[in-house]
Amino acid sequence: MEEKRLLLDIQDLSIRYETEGGAVHAVEHLNLSLAPGENLGFVGETGAGKTTSALGIMRLVPSPPGRIVSGKILFEGEDLLNKSEEEMRAIRGGKIAMIFQDPMTSLNPVITVDKQIAEMVLLHNDMTKEQAEERAVEMLELVGIKRERARDYPHQFSGGMKQRVVIAIALACNPVLLIADEPTTALDVTIQAQVLELMQELRRKINTSLIMITHDLGIVAEMCDKVAIMYAGKVVEYAATEALFNHPGHPYTEGLFNSIPDLDSDEEELKVIRGLMPDPTNLPGGCAFHPRCPYAVEECSRTAPSMAEIEPGHFVACPVRARPYLDRGKQGVE
């Protein structure tokens, strides 16, 4: 028995969308793990497969056209892909909860917010309606919404307040894993600061593990212990936040950092990644990033790179960039 039991262990997960234009390899051979209480940031651009991975964990990939082709999703030691729909329904919102990007569309506009929280509580707990509604009011107070507003409808709240309601629903049943898909992207920066602060505080209180899906590396730096960078359906780099921010290994990660204007220094020109994201139905052979990569060598167009551990816990799917580290490692042994 390992000393730290994994909460979530995704092994070789592949998800495809069958479309008229061909199969979209949305997620390819994904391997990820999460220990209890840990925070993982999931970073990538539009179409990288971040949301599909999250939906995969929840078994919510729309099917058709989506299909989980292979892999295992071990949650508390059991494979979610072997669960019946009924068992999954008990897990969703119970042990695993999800917060979606847009609070405007994830709440029911014709039901008061306390009822929407109580609905979740009733579904997963053996409680009377009154107890569930009392729990709903407690949850609202926890996320900073006054008791008097419990009977209000979603449209009576601002964007930031609605996202608080969504968080209250997600946390109502004390989940052990919370998946937040761009939870603050629709919000203004001062409201985003409020919501992130709230999420941090609540996490400390109830010790939930978090998967934070975002395109904002600033949010990752603030919220996460570990980061996975995704490009065209694959994780290209996986490391502790500190290691990834201080010495990014993959050329794509480096390109992402260079694309963000720096607040602390003046630069005339941003160092951009040349070209565009590849067509997901027709990915380049070998490493999907090689046509855009400044470090690419001939082998990159032929062999798909595998993850190499350049430092303990720091994985990079780029043989070119990993080589100096690995060579140094060998010399150290000799």
Place this chain on the structure above:
Amino acid sequence: MEHTKPMVEVKDLKKYFKTKRGMLHAVDGVSFSISKGETLGLVGESGCGKSTLGRVMIRLLEPSGGEARFWGENILAYPARKMKEMRKRVQIVFQDPYSSLNPRLSVSELIAEPLLVNRVYPGAAERNRKIAELMDTVGLARRLINAYPHELDGGRRQRIGIARSLALSPEFIVLDEPVSALDVCIQAQILNLLNSLQKQFGYTYVFISHNLSVVKHVSDRIAVMYLGKIVELSDYRSLFSEPLHPYTQALLSAIPLPKFGKKRNRIILEGDVPSPIEPPEGCRFQGRCLYRQEICTVKTPELRELEPGRFVACHFARALVPAGGKGQYNGERTVS
């Protein structure tokens, strides 16, 4: 000290919208000037009036009051025909390249539209040469000339929007959140393009965005808006190194920095932005301000020049005393 006359002077510009619940003060007495070749950044959160300001100053919306002088002439008083001539010289690029392009027009037709409307380059051969030249300028491959917007990604669509705005060789361009709908890598490409165009052709920009790091990157000076008013206006360096208005301080402290271990004294503002409908007298920000004093609730602070080039609308700028003993802003970014 600069002696050249500013290219654009906006004076006490106002735009009110009539709503069922009363007058909505979207832009409420805004004044500033812009020199030729300069980029003025306009930042603020949703609903602060920055887009409305961008539209009113080039008269895409009729103002409720005030002046917008270009080269000394108030274009808000221009008769229709003169205004039409003027439109060639002032252009706008919109935020969403998905909804601002007609889906039924091809790339060449989209870029030809402003040329046809204004009857410049009436000959087809000449016009096609101009279209090809514009596509080169904004970095659109010529093979895309017959493509339709839905076939293109957001970055390329935004390049079409930029090509359209450049077609009539304007001098002044309002960029209304031109990169907000784009992924960071594409965003960086478009920012570099706008920068090199400005160097090449000497354009004057107003760059509207809610993204502070983007605004800092592109702007020479930055105006911060809150509820229809400019609360601070300054060169970008001073604004970021020593913000003077409590709102600017909170706004800057709220940006998550993509760096590890760089934590700041974050100022978490309480509550939301109040309604812009019939705003009461007094400072618009006082309800959320950590330094509120009695005068703030009764007297609206004027935008005053605290030192040369640095404007702030706060009664207590540089003399802020926390009202409820809450943490005071310190300029330091790095706090362990």
